[in-house]
Amino acid sequence: MADAAPLIAIVDDEPSVRVALGRLCRSHGLYAREFASAHELVASLAERRPDCVVLDLQLPDCEGLDADDWLRQGGFDLPLVIITGRDDVKSSSESVVLRKPVDAKTLFAAIRSILEAP
């Protein structure tokens, strides 16, 4: 089981949020890795593909695109849970959008729904 534990990628440019979310996932027995940007995440894909990406929408290095659009246009097709502090985020059909601050119950419900999806 242990080596097959699903990988959660946490992408947030705010170190305190990134670290806290990583801790939260690990405390619940999930395997989590943290990335400061969508570019870093993409660079790591060759190593291992995450089973779920928890993505902060406000990332500065996506050439004017929101990070989820950027990932989608890059054709990476990753399962996303989007968390955002912004009020004006439209919910795109494929992704779950959660508003910060997100409690553990809501976050893990979203992650679980992705991990358990066929």
Added chain:
Amino acid sequence: MASLSPSRQVPRAGWLIALAVGYYLAVRLGLSFRFQNSMIGVVWIANGVLLSALLLTRPSRWALVFVTTALVHAAAVLPQAPAWRVVWQIGINAALTITMALILRRFAGLPLTFATRRQVLIFAAAAFGLPALFSLGTPVVVRAMLNLEPDYAFLVAWPRVALSNATAMLLVTPVIVLWALHGVHPLQRVSARRVWEPAVILLFLLVVGLVAFGTGPEVARYPALLLLVFPPLLWAAVRLGPLGASTALLGIAALSVWGTASRLGPFVLFSDATRVLSLQLFWITMSTPILLLAAVIREREHAEIALLTLRQHLAHATRVATAGELSGALAHELRQPLMSILANAEAASTLVSSGSANADELRAILADIVQQNRYAADVITRLRSFLQEREPRFEQLVLETVVRDALALTRGPLDRLGVVVNTEVGAELPRVWGDSVQVVQVVLNLILNACESMTHTPVDERVLRLQIARNDGQYVELAIEDRGDGLPLGAEERMFEPFFTTKETGLGLGLAVGRSIVTAHGGRLWGEDNQGRGATFHLLLRSIA
């Protein structure tokens, strides 16, 4: 505005005693201000005192004022004058002062502060016109009319009685009313640093008055000596307001009476009758313009204060509007630490209940929670202080700190656009004079404008360069350079006009208010186009010595 608050009102008994004593002294002084061969006084101070008492009390107490002054009046003059004449005189004085008090209440408005042209002009007109009318009813004038006064023809008696009342009201009443309204507060309020000015004016007045009125008749052959009194009087009117001006006038008048009575000064050259008349005319022609000047200055000061208050309200209103524009970004900025605190706390809670808690990890989690909490509190404090409306408070500021505060408040829009901020701070910069909230407002507005102008700029070129440097010793300069759209042709000056805007939202007040703030700081604010490479705004603030 000065007004008699109940707590500052002298108790009734004390007030009446003061009135009785003051009125008695005024009657005795008035009786003694008579030159040889003259029955009629130069200035009938008692009516000035009586009028002041009416102006300072409610009409319901006027009966008490009249009874007190009538008794004092009778006691002071009865030995020398027949009773019928005293009663007649008291009656006509009451009629004059009550009419005048009613007219002033109705048309000039109470409290009489002599701080508006309207009050001074109405007061002067009433103080000149009503005595002329009511003198026609005084015993000496009526009897002169009927050829019952051996010493006076009607045309001599009437103007003298009228002028002696008019000068008393013009000279004495403003002083009593104003000192009663202000109390000794103006004296207590004067700081040690500023006490020199009233002191110098007082000394100046004394010296000039003594030279003009205290030198022998030989020197006084030069009527131009009288002009000497104008500089200190004008100075008092301009700098010390109605209270100082009226007090200075009364002081000069007292000196001139003293000089003339001691047969010194310019007025002794005339015969007795002309001497009195010219003294009175001298006071009357001097007092109204001086009081008017003090009122005009006061009006201008009030207008300036009103303008300052208005500017302060406008600056605050635009801050509130800016905060409204920033509210989304600020909400985001608070959600980050809240997210971190919540996730950390839930992680710790899970670790503790599962029994896998490790002391080091818990300590790290708690430290993060504390730190994020402080961060959120800072965001709120910064916003609160930005939004508060208070009197401008000038203090020594480190411009770099101001810039950091403005950057912290605009972190939302800067992050969202991915703007790279380069701050360059010169070495050993002096501090600047300013109100921290208002200077933050100006800088913040410039940063937001720069952000907005870079929305069309490619992401990797969105650079904001902030340079703080010394500018020729007197100023510290902040230059804010963006890589945005630049300035529209010919907008360099027009963009500082109110309601000029190139944005879709916003009132177009930011730069106008910014410039008015900077101007009030004695600094400069201007912007220039960088020929296809954005715009640069320059803010100069006065450095500390």
